[in-house]
Amino acid sequence: MLQQAMYVAAAIVFGIGLYGVLSRRDMVKICVSLSVMESSLIMILVALAYRPDAAAPIIVDGVATYVDPLPHALALTAIVIGAGVLSVALALTVIVHRAHGTSNIAVVFRRGR
Amino acid sequence: MKMGHAAAAIIALASSAAVLTLTLVFAVTGGEAPQLAGAMTSGSVAASGSVNVVTTILLDFRSLDTLGEASVIFASVACVGVLFRGSRRIGTEPGLGVLVRRSVGYLSALFLLFPLYIVAHGHLSPGGGFQGGVSLAVLLILLTVAYGSRPMATAVDPSRLHMTESLSALGFLMAGFVGVLQGTSFLANAAAGFPRGVPGSLLSGGLIPVLNAIIGVKVASGLGSIFFDFQSERGE
Numbered sequence: 001m002l003q004q005a006m007y008v009a010a011a012i013v014f015g016i017g018l019y020g021v022l023s024r025r026d027m028v029k030i031c032v033s034l035s036v037m038e039s040s041l042i043m044i045l046v047a048l049a050y051r052p053d054a055a056a057p058i059i060v061d062g063v064a065t066y067v068d069p070l071p072h073a074l075a076l077t078a079i080v081i082g083a084g085v086l087s088v089a090l091a092l093t094v095i096v097h098r099a100h101g102t103s104n105i106a107v108v109f110r111r112g113r
Numbered sequence: 114m115k116m117g118h119a120a121a122a123i124i125a126l127a128s129s130a131a132v133l134t135l136t137l138v139f140a141v142t143g144g145e146a147p148q149l150a151g152a153m154t155s156g157s158v159a160a161s162g163s164v165n166v167v168t169t170i171l172l173d174f175r176s177l178d179t180l181g182e183a184s185v186i187f188a189s190v191a192c193v194g195v196l197f198r199g200s201r202r203i204g205t206e207p208g209l210g211v212l213v214r215r216s217v218g219y220l221s222a223l224f225l226l227f228p229l230y231i232v233a234h235g236h237l238s239p240g241g242g243f244q245g246g247v248s249l250a251v252l253l254i255l256l257t258v259a260y261g262s263r264p265m266a267t268a269v270d271p272s273r274l275h276m277t278e279s280l281s282a283l284g285f286l287m288a289g290f291v292g293v294l295q296g297t298s299f300l301a302n303a304a305a306g307f308p309r310g311v312p313g314s315l316l317s318g319g320l321i322p323v324l325n326a327i328i329g330v331k332v333a334s335g336l337g338s339i340f341f342d343f344q345s346e347r348g349e
Binding site for chain 2: 003008019022023040059072081084087095
C-alpha cells in the first residue's frame with residue numbers, strides 16, 4: 001500500500017516536472033523542472049527498494065531482512081548524472097544570458113529569426 | 114492559459130498516467146523479491162569485507178559502472194570548462210561582512226571534518242566518496258561566498274582544481290589496474306589480494322576505502338572547478 005502511494009506520488013511529481021519543461025520558456029525554470037522530473041525517478045527507485053519491516057542495507061548482527069540494495073546504488077548513480085546534466089544545462093543558460101541579455105528561449109528564437 | 118500551456122498540460126498528464134500505469138503493472142506482476150537482492154546482501158561481507166551493501170555494489174560488484182559514473186562528472190566538468198572558455202576565471206565578488214567571515218573561519222574546521230568523516234566511513238555507514246566530495250565542494254563555495262572571489266582564487270588556483278580532477282581520474286584507473294597486474298580482472302578487490310579486514314572496522318573493505326577517497330577528491334575538485342567556472346566574469 002505504501003509502495004503504491006509512493007508510485008502515485010512519483011507519477012504526480014513526474015507530471016509536474018514535464019509540464020514545467022514543456023510550458024516554461026525561461027531556461028532556469030526548465031532546469032528546475034528537469035531536476036523535479038529527476039526526483040520522481042529517485043522516488044520510484046526508493047519505492048522499488050522497499051520491503052516491509054526491513055532495515056537499511058548495512059549488515060548488522062541480529063537483523064534478518066534488509067531492503068533491496070540495488071535500487072539504492074542506482075539512485076546514487078541517477079543523482080550523480082543528474083548533477084552533471086544540471087551543471088551543463090545551467091552553464092548553457094549562463095552563456096545564452098551573456099550573449100542575448102535574457103534566458104528566455106522564446107525571446108532568443110524570435111530575435112534569431 | 115495559452116494554447117501551448119494546455120497542450121503541455123495534456124502531454125504531462127498523459128505521461129504521468131503512463132508512468133503510474135507502468136510502475137503499478139510492474140509492482141503487480143513483478144512478484145516476489147528477486148534473488149539478486151538477497152545474494153548481494155548476504156554476499157557483501159564475504160566479497161569485500163564492507164558492511165555497507167550499497168557501497169559494495171558501487172565499488173566492488175559494479176565498480177566499472179562507477180568508473181563510468183565518475184567519467185560523467187569528468188565530462189560535465191570538461192563541458193562546462195569549454196562553455197566558459199575565454200572567461201576570466203577569477204570573479205569580482207567582494208565577500209561578506211566581518212561577522213560572517215570570522216564565523217565561517219572558525220567553523221571551517223568543522224566543515225572540513227564532516228566530509229572527511231563521510232568519505233572515511235563510506236564502507237561502514239551511509240555516505241562515501243560522492244557525498245563527502247560534494248560537502249567538501251560546499252566548503253569551498255562557502256569560503257568563496259564569505260571571503261570573496263579574489264582571495265579564494267589565489268588560495269585555490271582554479272586551473273589546479275582541473276588538474277587534481279584529472280589526476281584522481283587517473284588514480285581510479287591505476288587502482289583498477291592493480292587487479293590486472295595481480296592476474297585477475299580490472300578493479301578486482303579481494304581477488305587482487307586487497308585485505309578484507311575485520312568487517313565493521315575502519316580498516317576494512319580492501320580497495321573500497323581507497324576508491325572512496327579517490328572519488329571524494331575527484332568530486333570535490335570537479336564541483337569546485339564547475340563553481341569557479343560559473344562565478345567567472347565575461348572575458349575580453
